[in-house]
Every structure is written in C-alpha cells, then in structure tokens.
Amino acid sequence: MSHLVIFLSSFMIALSGALMPGPLLTVTVSESSRRGAMAGPLMILGHGILELTLVFALLAGLAPFFQRDDVFVAIALIGGLILLGMSISMFHGLPRLSLDVAAGEEKGRNLVLAGIVFSLANPYWLIWWASIGAGYILYSMQFGVFAVISFFAGHILADLFWYAFISFGVARGRRYFSNRIYRGLIGVCACFLLLFSGYFLYSGIERLV
Numbered sequence: 001m002s003h004l005v006i007f008l009s010s011f012m013i014a015l016s017g018a019l020m021p022g023p024l025l026t027v028t029v030s031e032s033s034r035r036g037a038m039a040g041p042l043m044i045l046g047h048g049i050l051e052l053t054l055v056f057a058l059l060a061g062l063a064p065f066f067q068r069d070d071v072f073v074a075i076a077l078i079g080g081l082i083l084l085g086m087s088i089s090m091f092h093g094l095p096r097l098s099l100d101v102a103a104g105e106e107k108g109r110n111l112v113l114a115g116i117v118f119s120l121a122n123p124y125w126l127i128w129w130a131s132i133g134a135g136y137i138l139y140s141m142q143f144g145v146f147a148v149i150s151f152f153a154g155h156i157l158a159d160l161f162w163y164a165f166i167s168f169g170v171a172r173g174r175r176y177f178s179n180r181i182y183r184g185l186i187g188v189c190a191c192f193l194l195l196f197s198g199y200f201l202y203s204g205i206e207r208l209v
Contacts, residue, residue: 004150010136022124031114037164040167040168049115055133079124090187133155136151
C-alpha cells in the first residue's frame with residue numbers, strides 16, 4: 001500500500017471521528033465565540049501532542065493493554081461519568097451564559113492545555129485509539145516508518161481541518177450571535193454529551209456483567 005493511500009484513508013477515517021460531538025468540540029465552539037478563529041487550531045495542537053504521545057506508546061507495545069476488557073470497562077465508566085458531569089454542569093450554567101461575559105474571559109484558559117484535557121475527557125477518543133487507531137498503526141508498520149508518519153499526518157490534518165473550519169465559522173458569525181443563539185448552541189452540545197455519557201456507561205456496565 002502506498003503512503004499516499006495510507007494518508008488519504010487515515011484522513012477520511014479520522015474525519016469521521018472528528019465529526020462526532022464530544023468535549024473537545026463543545027469547548028472549541030465556546031472558546032471560538034470568545035477568542036476567535038485560532039481557538040480551534042490551538043486546541044488541536046494540544047490534541048495532537050497528546051495523540052503523538054499515544055502513538056509512541058502504542059508503538060512501544062502498549063496496544064494489547066488498551067485492548068483488555070478491564071481497561072475498556074474502566075475507560076467507558078470513568079469517561080461516561082466525566083461526560084455526565086460536564087453535561088449537567090453545562091445545563092446548569094445555561095441561564096447565565098453570555099457573550100458579553102465571555103468576552104471578558106478571553107485570557108482565562110490555556111487552549112493548548114485544554115486540547116489535551118478535553119481529549120482525555122472523551123472515552124470515545126481512548127476507545128478509538130485502542131481499537132481502530134492501534135490496528136491501523138500496526139498495519140502501517142508493515143510498510144516502514146514513513147507509512148506510520150503518513151498515517152499520523154493524515155489523521156491530525158483531518159482534525160485540524162474540521163476544527164479550524166468550526167472555529168472560523170463560529171468566530172466569523174460572532175457578530176450575528178445573540179445570547180439566545182449562543183445558549184442554544186451550547187445546549188445542543190450538552191445534549192450530545194449527555195447521550196454519549198449514557199452510551200458509554202451502558203457499554204461499560206454491559207461489558208462488566
């Protein structure tokens with residue numbers, strides 16, 4: 001398989017994962033409305049640092065560990081509880097959300113660090129890498145180190161493309177945003193987090209019993 005094919009297939013697979021709502025996307029939408037179009041790329045920088053670290057860990061032989069049933073259960077249950085807590089907190093704060101307040105908090109969060117933290121808060125991310133990501137890395141290794149590099153480049157560029165697009169769109173539309181629209185958008189994100197929380201808690205309990 002050529003490196004170009006690996007790159008393109010990795011890009012498309014990663015894009016399908018990036019489209020899934022999660023904590024990282026939720027915070028990207030919120031921060032982009034406050035701090036502009038660079039919010040998404042900065043968060044993906046943190047996300048990419050974390051993913052590169054995980055790639056090295058998988059290459060070092062940790063793939064079987066992440067594929068164990070007890071590890072899956074722990075990821076699903078702990079991640080599900082984190083998502084549940086995040087969604088409840090977002091619903092609770094909806095009545096007080098304001099773009100005027102947000103504009104005054106522009107320097108309150110390190111976006112690169114946020115990209116790392118909110119990636120870890122998403123059990124889908126860990127489970128994806130423990131299954132699809134690990135499998136693709138092991139497959140790419142058959143074709144040499146440049147194939148693995150092609151895989152990672154396609155993967156991270158898909159994330160960057162989607163989150164830069166989202167961040168740019170939200171930032172450009174900021175002048176048209178009202179507090180009501182802003183709260184509605186965050187509320188929709190909170191609903192998705194709640195649904196994913198239920199899914200991961202169910203998956204973890206089902207695997208446990």
